[in-house]
Amino acid sequence: MKLGVHCGRAETLAGAIALGEANESERKEYRAHVAACPSCLTANGGEREIERVMALAVTARDEERWEPATRSVTLRRSRPVGVARWGAVAATAAAFAFAIFNPQPHPAVSHRPANGSEAVAALTTQSAPRHEQQAESLVFETSPAHQPALFALSTDRSGKPTSCRIVRTSGFRSLDGAVCRAAMQTRTPNR
């Protein structure tokens, strides 16, 4: 709706009436304006209409029932998640997405000893790595028919990964990297 040149003043007056701040001369000025300006009368309404509409906000305030949970002012807020953590999450998501949407049949996951004498754990899709005695290294592989990938994950005594080595690549460098990064984020319980 297009308003006339003097209608800006009418808006100010209507606002004053709405807030209960208009004096009698301002009310008269508004009445005189809307009597001559149908567009302002249609847009803003008369004095009673203005007061009726504004009463809604007051009613809404008075009927407010929401009780906010009290928070301590000096409560330490959760730290923002670091770039490294987001990177690890993204890499893991990429690895899972690749595994899910890969048109090839899902490769079987197998395990075998890294060295004959070393303790070995297996990584399956269903369970966490399993330690036997005090594992120092973990070998896991994915084995598509044509090109199995093999990784060697070293852990310390507490089960925390210390390094991940790509023994045989899957043929996808980014996938190898993502799998290694995801593996480095895991922490296997020491049994």
Added chain:
Amino acid sequence: MTLQAESFSLDAATRAQARVDTMVREYQTKLARYLRRMLNDAEAALDVTQDVFLSAYRMLRSDPDRELTAGWLYRAATNAAISQLRRRKLLRMLPLDRELDTAAWRVDERSNASLDLQSALAKLRPEQSAALLLTSYAGYSSAEAAAMLGTTPDAVRQRVCRAMRILREIMNEEHE
């Protein structure tokens, strides 16, 4: 830091904490409700409320004799809310955003007045929402609201008038 300076600092922190605690008890609910209306998001309102009191605490800690009024709290809260609403508006322009819609209008399901007000607020510019809420909801005069918003009382009255127009349209739509 010398022993004397350290004890002074500790004293300032204690005094600041005590003053902010008083303000929290008196204004936390009012401020959070006001912000919830502005932001249409309870969690965001609580976050901003907490930030405002934290700012007050830091301010009083560095200057224990400074006056802390409810107007200061509302001004800080309004500025933070307007910034957040502008950021949301930018986000809405991104095609990926599908979450920030008006699905959460229902602030208080028990009241039609509440729903109408929230529907109108969702259609207003942040400055108009602030003007309407500071005056009709928080109870400040147009002059006080103008001081908080850094504008003139007449500008506040105009914003209230335009906000009221939208509110009226919504009420008329519902009754048709």
